[in-house]
Amino acid sequence: MIAFSGARSGTAPLTWGQRAIWDTIERTAPDDHYFNFGRVLEVPRGARPASVAHVSRGIGLLLERHESLRTLVGPGPCQDLRDRGELAVRIVADADPAEILAELTANAFAYASEWPLRVALVTRGDEVTHVVLAFCHMASDGLGAEEVVRDLRLLLLRGRLQGGAPPQPFDLALWQESPAGRRQAWSAASYWEREHRRMPPTMFHVPSGGAELPPIWRGTLNSPAIDLAAQRLAVRHGTSTSTVLLTAVSALVAEVTGHETVAVLPIVSNRFRADTRTAVTTLSQEGLFVLDVEKSRFADLLATAHPAVLRAYRSAYHDPADRERIVAETSRDRGTPIHPYCCFNDMRFTEQAVDRDEALIRQALSESSLTWPLSQEQLNCRFCVHLSGAMQVSLTADTRWLSRQDIERFLFGLERLIVEAALR
Known part of the structure; x- marks a missing residue:
């Protein structure tokens, strides 16, 4: 002891x-x-x-x-x-x-x-x-x-x-209960309310017909090719690899679900202030990333995504009570529950972007591997993408809304989308 x-x-x-x-x-x-x-x-x-x-x-x-x-x-x-x-x-x-x-x-x-x-x-x-x-x-x-x-x-x-x-x-x-804290909360709440009134009620709304027991499964794609291609795109477009991956996930969600506007909840560190930067506590919260996808080319989406990412980051430092109120009010007003049930969590601590050679990216495609490291009964979401390591992309999903076959298809589709954009 x-x-x-x-x-x-x-x-x-x-x-x-x-x-x-x-x-x-x-x-x-x-x-x-x-x-x-x-x-x-x-x-x-x-x-x-x-x-x-x-x-x-x-x-x-x-x-x-x-x-x-x-x-x-x-x-x-x-x-x-x-x-x-x-x-x-x-x-x-x-x-x-x-x-x-x-x-x-x-x-x-x-x-x-x-x-x-x-x-x-x-x-x-x-x-x-x-x-x-x-x-x-x-x-x-x-x-x-x-x-x-x-x-x-x-x-x-x-x-x-x-x-x-x-x-x-x-x-x-x-501090969060002080007048200064409430001003921050109000600013974030205004954004959440505006976007909740225009975004689709949810992302994955059609039952998969392929539910498993237990229903929650995680597929993990170890993909050096995604890592190299995302770096090349980040350098080319003057952005981060995290933004590249978030945009690609959003584009593929649109393709899978048919939505022209996609709402994703990225996990944001909220360590941008002096009173939070070195604190040992749980500061991470969901932001709200809303992107109008339609049929835009991926390169054009990256340009549109940059300001949308900044808005999402700012919205993450919010009072959950305000968010609960907004969800309840907009759900009542629109006559249907409003929640994306679609999350994105980049858990990498450092990021390096180099304009990688095309030959290296093509060669890396042969090194990809898929595993199924987790299954369980409950999860508070239907679709969660996690990034970790050199480039491990995990998709944890509720198979009642996205089957295991679709999880695998999504992960390899994400790799294909990013690699093709980098080599274009």
Whole structure:
């Protein structure tokens, strides 16, 4: 057990990001372990040999520094910040850190009673070689977890951190309820309402006729060709590979569904402000990307997509209560439920764009491979594209609306669309 103590305790409202993920967790339960994620830190060379006591001290200091790691979900729900406690740590000898991480993230957190961080230390003899961290999504998003890993690495190397404490979600929640916070919320809400009154009610509206048991399946396409082609297009059009992929996904959704206007919910980091940039909390929220596709060439769509992406990013920093109200009102006024059920999440942390050679792109096509790493009962969406690694494109879909055959067809169609555009 690692004992820790912090400067304060108390309750505060959930932040916008926490409320957004909490709503998603509730709609996905009992399969909400889907949102658990983790990191593995190899003990840096300069900190070796690292004893269990030394590493445990660093973890205790992390819990003191980052309040989200000692915050439970209280009634309401609300943030229930604790100023002291003990964290159980698992110690395993000569184990594969990836396997330990899979075990730590396999079960949902007990949000009201379990600390939102699970830790295991992998040892060889008396030395800790790896620290395995499993995060509850209520405590952090992916970029917040990177802050935790960075801090822990420095604590293991130096024994302390310089500078003051980072922004805390407790304080962020209070700002979001202030007049300045409400002005930001109003700006975002105006955009959500305008687009909800013109976009199609939903993207995937025709039953597939090919439902599986369980209904939720994920296909993952490992495609070096998409990576190279997206880089070439990004350089050519002066944009990012993320925008290239989001635009391509939207174009293909239009082709599959017949919609001339496509609405996609991209996951946005919301780390553009000084009071959010280094915070360890869940800041990521869905933005609203709306693109008029019609029968435009892909190159023309990329030009149109750029301002639409900026609007989507700005709309992501919003109050979920405003969004719920807008969805309810527009659904009532239009006489049908309004929700895209179509998501896009670029989980890559860095991006490199080089004008890749055509021959390399063609050669890479032979290296593509498709796997089916996940199936489960519940998901809060019908269609979710995730980007990770060098270029792993995952499509998690409800087979009641998009069959496994269509998932596979979509992924290879996406590869074909991007490669052909890059070689044109």
